[in-house]
Amino acid sequence: MKFHQVAAVVALLALPATAQAQSTANDKAEAAAETAPPPALTVSGSATIASDYRFRGVSQSDQEMAVQGGITIAHETGLYVGTWASNLAGWGTFGGANMELDLIGGYKAKLADTATLDVGLTWYMYPGGADNTDFAEPYARLTGTTGPATLTAGVAYAPKQQAIGKWYNTGTDAANGVYNNPGAKDDNLYLWGDGALGIAGTPITAKAHIGHSWGQDGLGPNATAVSPTGKYWDWSLGADATYKNLTFNVSYVDTDISNRGATYLRPSFSKGQDGSGNIAGSTVVVSLTAAF
Secondary structure (H helix, E strand, O other): OOHHHHHHHHHHHHHHHHHHHHHHHHHHHHHHHHHOOOOOEEEEEEEEEEOOOEEOOEEOEOOOOEEEEEEEEEEOOOEEEEEEEEEOEHHHHOOOOOEEEEEEEEEEEEEEOOEEEEEEEEEEEOOOOOOOOOEEEEEEEEEEEEOOEEEEEEEEEEEEEHHHOOOEOOHHHHHOOOOOOOOOOEEEEEEEEEEEEEOOOOOEEEEEEEEEEEOOOOEOOOOOOOOOOOEEEEEEEEEEEEEOOEEEEEEEEEEOOOOOOOHHHOOOOOEOOOOEOOOOOOEEEEEEEEEO
8 A cells, every 4th residue: 555545544544533632622621611710800881872861860961862881890709899971961960060970889799599789889970060069879779580570679878968968949049149058968868669571582671660869959059959859759661672782772751840849940950951841851761772
């Protein structure tokens, strides 16, 4: 037999062994990947474009579009830090700032396979705004899942701070620059509940929210307030449609703050801060979010 024929036979005989060795190597690599411990730190984030920025039912972007984004770094122990930002306009500017920048830190504890407790603090910052704009708000939320349903109950309490104090009794006082209670400090309490239900066989998740705010019955040092009218309800109904890392949301958002009930806060509490339009009235908010 000629040399090249012998070599061909040897090569053919070796093919199964080579394929088997490659298959074994692949199996080992897959097994190693499956048994490898998760990373100690994970980084996640998102970017959103929305038709309006509604914070607890009230427009912070003067009923105009908002661009938002955030990033979170989480440790395997449950500790996490993050930041989130959005553009602002009108009522939401907190003393002339055109951006809200939130600094967030907290801890998530798994109470059971289907329950998680999340506690932390949000520091609301308004770069470029006037003095006494920033304030801190601790929060806690309990989330549970059952089948395709997820329920969350939360509380956020901002202790007494000047940024959310009642410095002006009315919008007229604010427009005239007349402090009724300079240096005043107030607190703010917000209770809320969220629900989400995945619709089997579809990329759609139905969502609902309800919340109640208690705070100062007037305006803060920057002619705005976290709880307009002192106390009010906000709610929303909507749905998410998800494709890969993209989520499209449509939500109906509303509050029980009426035009008549908010009259004493005008012109601050209005679109363009010109005394017209209810920035806490019912609306449909549409958004597109990309997660990474």
